[in-house]
Amino acid sequence: MLKKNIWFIIVALVLFFLTCFLHFWKIGEVPPGFYWDEASLGYNAYCLAETGKDEEGRALPLFWTCFSYYGDPAILYSACPVVKIFGLSKTALRSVSAFYLICASVLFVFLSYAHVRNKWMALAAGFLFSVLPWVFPTSRTIVIGYAPMMLGIVAGWLFLMRAMGRNNWKYAVIAGFSWSMVMYCYSSGRPFSAIAVIVFVIAFNSLLIKRIRVFSVFMISYFCSSIPLILAVLNNPAVIMSRFSDLSVWSDGAGFHEVLTRILLRYAEYFSPDFLFVSGDPELRHNAGISGELYIFMIPFIIAGFYCVIKNFRRNPHCRFLLYAILAYPAAAVLTMDRMHSARCMNGAPFWCMLAVMGFYFIWTYRRKYRVAVIALICFSAMEISVY
Numbered sequence: 522m523l524k525k526n527i528w529f530i531i532v533a534l535v536l537f538f539l540t541c542f543l544h545f546w547k548i549g550e551v552p553p554g555f556y557w558d559e560a561s562l563g564y565n566a567y568c569l570a571e572t573g574k575d576e577e578g579r580a581l582p583l584f585w586t587c588f589s590y591y592g593d594p595a596i597l598y599s600a601c602p603v604v605k606i607f608g609l610s611k612t613a614l615r616s617v618s619a620f621y622l623i624c625a626s627v628l629f630v631f632l633s634y635a636h637v638r639n640k641w642m643a644l645a646a647g648f649l650f651s652v653l654p655w656v657f658p659t660s661r662t663i664v665i666g667y668a669p670m671m672l673g674i675v676a677g678w679l680f681l682m683r684a685m686g687r688n689n690w691k692y693a694v695i696a697g698f699s700w701s702m703v704m705y706c707y708s709s710g711r712p713f714s715a716i717a718v719i720v721f722v723i724a725f726n727s728l729l730i731k732r733i734r735v736f737s738v739f740m741i742s743y744f745c746s747s748i749p750l751i752l753a754v755l756n757n758p759a760v761i762m763s764r765f766s767d768l769s770v771w772s773d774g775a776g777f778h779e780v781l782t783r784i785l786l787r788y789a790e791y792f793s794p795d796f797l798f799v800s801g802d803p804e805l806r807h808n809a810g811i812s813g814e815l816y817i818f819m820i821p822f823i824i825a826g827f828y829c830v831i832k833n834f835r836r837n838p839h840c841r842f843l844l845y846a847i848l849a850y851p852a853a854a855v856l857t858m859d860r861m862h863s864a865r866c867m868n869g870a871p872f873w874c875m876l877a878v879m880g881f882y883f884i885w886t887y888r889r890k891y892r893v894a895v896i897a898l899i900c901f902s903a904m905e906i907s908v909y
Contacts, residue, residue: 533644540626540651544619544660549612551661556806558664559614561587566600567609583753583760590764595706596666614663621668622660625675626651629871632679636839636875637882646878652906654801654809654816655863655870666706667867673703673710674717675871681721681739682839685728690738697742703868704750709853711750711761713868716849718743724841768857784855791851791866794820797873802863811909814863814870818902819877825888826880843879846872 555563565575565585575585584591600617607613630647634640651657659667677699684692700718703710722729729736753760766772770783790796794813798820801813815823830840850869854862884891 529640529644536644536648537627540623540648543652543657544623545616548615548619548661549610552658555611556662556664558587558592559611559662562592562597562600562663563604563609563611563614565592566597566604566614569597570601570605583749584757591760593666593706593708595669595702596663599669600663615661618663618668619660621672622651622656625668625672625871628672628675628679629874632675632682632871633875633878635679635682636879639882642878642882642885646874649877649906650871650874652909653814653870653874654812654909655814655867655873657909658807658809659867665864666710667864670703670706670710670868671871673699673706673714674868677703677714677717678871684735684739685725685732688732688735690735693735693739694742697739697744698746701743701746701750704747707867708761708764709865710868712853713850716852717846720845720849721842724845725838728838765857768859770856770858772858783858787855787860788851790861791854791869793861796861802861804859804862807863809909812905815873815877816902816905816909818898818905819873821898822877822880822884823873824880825884826876826878829879829883830876843872843875847876 565587568574568576569581574580575582577586579585583594585594585597586592596617599621600614603613603617626647629650630643633646634643637643637646656667656671659671677696679696680692680699681696683689684696700714703714703717770787771780775783796802796813797815798813798817801807801809827844830837830844833840834844847869850872851866853868854865857865859865881895884895
């Protein structure tokens with residue numbers, strides 16, 4: 522037993538340092554250049570770190586002006602102490618995103634273990650999540666708060682599960698703060714955070730009645746953490762509406778039927794194999810360059826994952842929540858004009874990855890006659906991830 526634990530610790534450390542290497546190696550050089558969103562965020566972080574005011578002279582603003590729209594606060598204020606300590610550089614700024622995504626990947630290990638109860642599979646799941654084509658590039662730029670949004674979703678999901686399962690109010694407080702944090706990270710995170718809480722209530726309905734005090738603590742934490750955002754929006758609705766009004770599917774004055782058609786078409790596209798596994802986001806700046814947003818080897822595991830969650834849908838609230846979350850993940854993205862926009866639906870990445878993890882566990886545990894095929898897929902996955 523001790524020997525097995527030692528090997529697990531060694532493998533865990535190897536994967537952790539490999540993950541850190543992949544996310545930090547030449548982070549100031551790759552990708553080349555410095556996108557204008559990165560430059561604006563970096564300069565405002567520098568101004569706040571030095572003077573306590575943004576580039577327009579506003580003291581500690583919740584939302585800051587980034588050219589023609591308002592930037593989200595989570596990534597900006599995370600960058601301030603880094604800039605203050607290490608100076609204003611591409612490496613220092615981008616390291617903030619890398620740190621957030623690595624933390625999200627570590628928590629994804631614990632989240633996976635809560636679902637499959639296999640520490641080796643959970644460890645592999647954390648590494649897989651860290652190198653998904655959907656999320657990996659976000660750790661090497663500091664354009665917007667994609668990486669902290671990933672941390673908020675994974676942490677909120679994990680600690681809300683623990684709060685309900687263990688009837689623990691401390692976990693409920695952390696979960697409420699984490700889901701609220703999602704709203705401070707990125708525009709699509711705001712509606713999805715609320716949607717995720719709603720589908721959690723639907724999925725865990727009977728358990729919530731038994732755990733009403735803990736869930737009430739979660740909701741209080743969630744609401745209190747959201748008060749600064751609510752006040753900012755009431756004071757100036759433009760902080761969240763200005764950019765959306767230019768990007769919405771009805772921004773060109775289209776009629777009701779045309780808008781509805783666009784929404785349904787975009788919703789279907791976010792579940793298409795072309796977007797998920799083949800070509801991904803058509804915008805080159807968001808494109809993985811080798812596949813879709815997910816790896817090709819994940820296809821059979823995701824299919825098995827769907828089978829698993831549907832099979833256990835009635836008796837397992839965790840399966841219900843996972844299925845509902847996947848069905849709802851493009852809710853914000855479908856309301857914008859761009860089609861198959863990977864960044865605006867990135868909130869779905871943890872759920873698709875978890876579906877693949879559960880599918881792998883199901884095949885490996887209950888369909889042992891397919892283990893040879895699974896091993897072949899594992900070999901293919903190593904090659905596909907290495908090529909990426």
